[in-house]
Amino acid sequence: MTGTQTDTELLRLENLRTWFHTRSGVVRAVDGVDLSVAEGQTVCLVGESGCGKSITALSIMRLVDPPGRIEPDSRMFFRGRNMLSLSGDDFRHVRGSEIAMIFQEPMSSLNPLYPVGAQIAEAISAHHDVRRGKAMTRAIELLDMVGIPSPRSRAREYPHQMSGGMRQRVMIAMALSNEPKLLIADEPTTALDVTIQAQILDLLEQLRDSLQMAMLLITHDLGVVAEMADDVNVMYAGRIVEHGPVTDIFAHPQHPYTEALLHSMPVLGMTQDEPLEVIRGMVPNPLAWSEGCRFAPRCDHAFERCSEDPPLMPAGRQQSACWLCESGPRSSSGVEVTA
Amino acid sequence: MSVGEPVPVGDGLAPTERLRRGGPLVTELRYVLRHSRSVQIGLAIVVLLLLAGLLAPLLTSYAPDKIDLSNTLKPPSHSHLLGTDELGRDEFTRILYAARVSMVVGLAAVAISNILGVVFGLVAGYAGGFVDNVIMRAMDGILAFPALLLALLVISVLGPGLFKILVAFGIAFAPANARLLRSMVVSVRQNEYVLAAQALGASHTRIMVRYVLPNAVSPLIVSASLGMGFVIIGLAGLGFLGLGAQPPTAEWGAMLSGSQARFFTAPWLLISPGGMILTAVVGYLLLGDGLRDALDPRLRQSK
Numbered sequence: 285m286t287g288t289q290t291d292t293e294l295l296r297l298e299n300l301r302t303w304f305h306t307r308s309g310v311v312r313a314v315d316g317v318d319l320s321v322a323e324g325q326t327v328c329l330v331g332e333s334g335c336g337k338s339i340t341a342l343s344i345m346r347l348v349d350p351p352g353r354i355e356p357d358s359r360m361f362f363r364g365r366n367m368l369s370l371s372g373d374d375f376r377h378v379r380g381s382e383i384a385m386i387f388q389e390p391m392s393s394l395n396p397l398y399p400v401g402a403q404i405a406e407a408i409s410a411h412h413d414v415r416r417g418k419a420m421t422r423a424i425e426l427l428d429m430v431g432i433p434s435p436r437s438r439a440r441e442y443p444h445q446m447s448g449g450m451r452q453r454v455m456i457a458m459a460l461s462n463e464p465k466l467l468i469a470d471e472p473t474t475a476l477d478v479t480i481q482a483q484i485l486d487l488l489e490q491l492r493d494s495l496q497m498a499m500l501l502i503t504h505d506l507g508v509v510a511e512m513a514d515d516v517n518v519m520y521a522g523r524i525v526e527h528g529p530v531t532d533i534f535a536h537p538q539h540p541y542t543e544a545l546l547h548s549m550p551v552l553g554m555t556q557d558e559p560l561e562v563i564r565g566m567v568p569n570p571l572a573w574s575e576g577c578r579f580a581p582r583c584d585h586a587f588e589r590c591s592e593d594p595p596l597m598p599a600g601r602q603q604s605a606c607w608l609c610e611s612g613p614r615s616s617s618g619v620e621v622t623a
Numbered sequence: 624m625s626v627g628e629p630v631p632v633g634d635g636l637a638p639t640e641r642l643r644r645g646g647p648l649v650t651e652l653r654y655v656l657r658h659s660r661s662v663q664i665g666l667a668i669v670v671l672l673l674l675a676g677l678l679a680p681l682l683t684s685y686a687p688d689k690i691d692l693s694n695t696l697k698p699p700s701h702s703h704l705l706g707t708d709e710l711g712r713d714e715f716t717r718i719l720y721a722a723r724v725s726m727v728v729g730l731a732a733v734a735i736s737n738i739l740g741v742v743f744g745l746v747a748g749y750a751g752g753f754v755d756n757v758i759m760r761a762m763d764g765i766l767a768f769p770a771l772l773l774a775l776l777v778i779s780v781l782g783p784g785l786f787k788i789l790v791a792f793g794i795a796f797a798p799a800n801a802r803l804l805r806s807m808v809v810s811v812r813q814n815e816y817v818l819a820a821q822a823l824g825a826s827h828t829r830i831m832v833r834y835v836l837p838n839a840v841s842p843l844i845v846s847a848s849l850g851m852g853f854v855i856i857g858l859a860g861l862g863f864l865g866l867g868a869q870p871p872t873a874e875w876g877a878m879l880s881g882s883q884a885r886f887f888t889a890p891w892l893l894i895s896p897g898g899m900i901l902t903a904v905v906g907y908l909l910l911g912d913g914l915r916d917a918l919d920p921r922l923r924q925s926k
Contacts (some may be wrong), residue, residue: 380824571830
């Protein structure tokens with residue numbers, strides 16, 4: 285957690301709304317997200333399945349397909365420029381060169397018909413007018429950089445000849461081929477086994493430092509958050525419910541949802557007799573989000589005030605969208621971070 | 624650093640085959656060629672016919688339209704392997720040269736229908752929505768005309784001629800290819816590598832040509848082979864009606880129709896072109912069917 289932290293803002297989302305206008309109604313998958321990423325920083329976006337994390341990431345890439353749509357009042361600034369006012373073709377030049385993305389599923393994210401080296405070279409030539417041989421040399425350097433042994437011969441192999449971990453390394457090499465300022469990683473280790481997960485996370489952290497890029501890491505794994513994040517955004521039902529520096533969030537979570545998430549994590553040394561705490565219920569159906577706090581139906585602390593929609597309120601170094609924090613930070617039980 | 628061994632995942636191949644050098648599609652075709660009997664037989668017939676057409680001048684010492692009135696209607700003999708026709712032309716020679724006509728018309732028509740099919744199917748499937756609807760409704764319109772009818776229409780307006788026929792067949796068979804490719808494109812487009820390519824900033828053209836088309840095109844290999852069979856039958860049918868290749872060009876259908884009156888006096892003049900049509904069509908259909916059987920499990924898997 286020693287990112288070269290500067291205060292220069294790289295990405296800022298203001299009131300991002302991505303709605304899906306389906307036949308059965310409007311699905312407000314992302315419903316008013318504010319988020320900011322500073323240069324060189326790792327920001328985590330955490331939450332349960334279906335809370336809108338991936339759609340937020342795809343919205344930043346402007347890759348949401350119809351019937352999904354980024355609503356007109358949303359704003360997204362990248363290095364000061366409003367990305368949502370760029371034409372599709374202009375934004376294409378940002379995509380992959382300034383903002384890159386890696387996906388959850390390395391098994392299916394590579395084109396099965398070309399050798400991996402050629403695919404990386406292709407990613408380079410999408411943004412630079414370089415000769416084939418030169419792009420290939422660069423591709424081999426990149427494979428070496430992401431820790432693939434004997435990159436020269438590996439570059440000639442097809443995706444099906446590689447393991448999941450190696451494919452994810454190739455994906456990372458591709459994403460970094462144009463030295464982006466921001467890397468969005470959508471659950472990059474979920475599909476990998478635990479030992480490989482740790483390697484990939486280490487690699488990402490090391491590359492973030494050496495290339496001085498910022499990273500928006502999307503995950504539902506709080507262990508990953510503790511290890512990687514500078515800043516954490518907790519997302520629930522299409523909104524950010526809590527935001528703050530990672531140590532504060534883990535030590536004294538302000539939003540009851542964050543608190544419940546932390547306590548649902550198994551702790552080393554737990555015995556099988558101790559029940560794991562769970563959050564009762566499910567993420568509500570995005571077609572029918574209740575008025576007021578969307579977490580209230582599952583919350584142990586719910587009271588009358590929760591029928592009103594809580595805004596993000598400052599609570600110490602954090603911000604929390606909970607009425608309990610209206611008069612400053614509340615006391616809560618955190619967990620110890622051993623990162 | 625520990626890196627897992629290459630783990631092959633399901634693409635429907637035996638492990639040893641999969642690990643060979645060469646792209647997955649090449650490997651697949653190699654595997655099919657080795658294991659499918661009908662592909663082997665079909666390919667053998669097709670290759671023999673292609674060679675017969677190409678090497679015709681080397682295989683015979685006669686010219687295809689050399690008339691020899693002193694040698695008409697001779698039965699097969701040592702000097703005329705398949706006998707001679709009513710103008711004394713060597714039947715064997717004419718059969719060989721007619722193979723050229725069938726192959727050229729067949730390949731050209733299949734090429735036209737595939738190019739049109741690929742362009743329209745790819746764009747329609749990738750773009751979706753309005754563009755898709757406009758293109759596919761136009762294709763449905765063409766599909767309303769059977770190939771032979773469309774060819775007859777063209778001939779009745781523009782007069783007979785091989786070039787017109789091959790263009791007519793090419794257009795008539797295009798919608799089937801466009802539909803086939805479109806359905807593949809729609810499913811291939813859902814793959815995560817297409818999203819990944821978009822995320823890298825690849826242009827639509829690049830994504831279509833480098834990512835979608837190569838992963839969607841394999842069923843067209845099958846349809847191209849079957850298409851050759853249909854075009855050869857269609858061409859022979861038009862020739863039989865006197866609307867195809869015009870004399871003195873040697874063409875199987877025309878040869879067949881010219882000799883039908885001599886069924887009892889010179890049966891070799893019917894048997895040889897008829898046999899060639901049958902062999903050629905069976906060859907292409909066997910090849911196409913075998914390829915389809917072999918490639919289908921993979922298509923099912925990739926969905």
